[in-house]
Amino acid sequence: MSEDAPVPFKDADALIKEIDAAAKADPPPAAPDRDAAPPAPEVTVVAAGGEAPAPAAAPSGRPAIVEFKHVTKTYGDGPKAFTAIKDVHFRIEDIPGKGEFICVLGPSGCGKSTVLRLIAGLGPQHPPTTGEVLVDGRPVVGPGADRGMVFQDYTSFDHMTVEDNVAFGLACRGVGKAERIGQAHGWIDKVGLSVKNDARKYPHQLSGGMRQRVAIARTLILSPRIILMDEPFGALDPSTRMQMQDNLVALWRDLEATVFFVTHSIEEAVYLGDRVHILSSSPGTLLREITVPPPDRPAHAMQRDPRFLEYVFDIRDTIETLEASRRAGDD
């Protein structure tokens, strides 16, 4: 694969053929089952960009905040090779003074987390097998505080109090004790916890939702330009989840950061996102990018709106159709 030249959205169909041909040429005895899908009839696949013309259609010379150039990640080789994501290709502009909220949707095990971890620079997903992951025009070399990450579980340092957890990144930067605890208190308040009651608690004294609030505060206090969230609300009950969504929307408006939010809840994706990226099941490919209206009301109100539900059903249908045509092309 040698197309690093700017040929992003020329002809999806031809592109697929090229890549499949390349993939076939690589491993000597063609990999079994799904990986060795015949190239031809996946016509609907990779409409990326074609479907929703990127908001900033003219890149205006500035580098994209995040860019995936035909990224494929394969583990192992020969017949045991497993492809997590295949030819994922997209570009996110850095909208000045705002940033974008991208939700990544897809079935379990489709490589949603792989996309996130490639941006974060975390192994073993990083580095990609082929293709390039660029942040601000430069290839990702490893994790850093400019790309904050919130995980679903194991989110708090159990040996630190809430305020020390939130101040962790500042402590690593060498910010003095009084200064960083002061800032931490500000963020504890912003994420809806009580400085008076919670700041000196240990994580084991908090509920799951409160621990996620700590994790979010700990990431946002560093004002990262990119925020990566890997199903952060996946383990929470529905009403806590909606509260957290509202809180996140409110915080994000002040941040001017680009958010990547992985979820398998279509409602969550449609509510939070400016744009929804739909990934196919394994090996994950970017099936479609869909622009959705931004959240303008609290979650419990907006998620009952018929127009909102229409978007949700629409995306659900789209996913089913895309998956069906992919499967049809598989055998």
Added chain:
Amino acid sequence: MSDGGQAPGVGGGPPGDSWTKRLFRLREEPPYYVRILLGVSSVGLLLLVWGGMTSGDIPEHRAISPAVLPSLGETAQSLPRLFGERGLIASIAASLTRVFLGFGLACVIGIPFGMLAGAWRPLNAFVTPLVIFGRNIPIAALIPLTLMWFGIDETQKVMFLFIATVPFVFSSAASAVVAIHQRYVETAQTLGASSWQVFRKVLAPLALPQVFTDQRQLFGLAFGYIMLAELVNAKRGLGFLIQMSQKRSQPEDILMILVIIGLLAWLIDKTLSWFQRGLFPYRRDL
């Protein structure tokens, strides 16, 4: 007993769930007094069997000869002698000093190196052959070696305990760090922590409670080696006392010393556990 809420009746206890029934529940901790009762009854049972096998007015009537197993009374009567003419207190002090020095040295060296090796695997790969070797050599073989290397005085005894325990200390510390979920490391890295900061602020403190628990158990191992450490040229010490009792054919003294060693080990473990709860307030499971 702490958590209610899985099966109906835990805690509340409807009439159908008698305490006998609850004794047979899987993984349910019995109430405090039941636990104490069960513990006491196991010791009681042992004493009962012991008493039964050694009862009889004259030695010929006993199931087991007093030369093999003295009766409970005879064992208890050895206590004044042990404390008096045989200098039990001085021996306990001597043995504990040796164990604290030898095992303490093993901790001072083994724990930091082990934790570093758990975080930085090349070091682990480098040391692993030595550790496997050290964990599996026959401990008794170290006696003649340490005698040749360190002479016959205190140094030999301390170094023997050190060499015997440091491989275990090292590997327990290494595996405590290895067991920490990678997610913590990744979180710290995405918050901008350097490798050294991840180790110092995240890996080491998260592993420390487990390291402490392991050392509590390994202390028992070190204490168990006391006999071997005091085989040669000891003028005091519990091992030395046991050896002398064997030479004098006083099995009741040996039994009594073993009981005292057991009580001592229990006391030390309780003290360490108390420290542990104070040191790690964020681990309520300790």
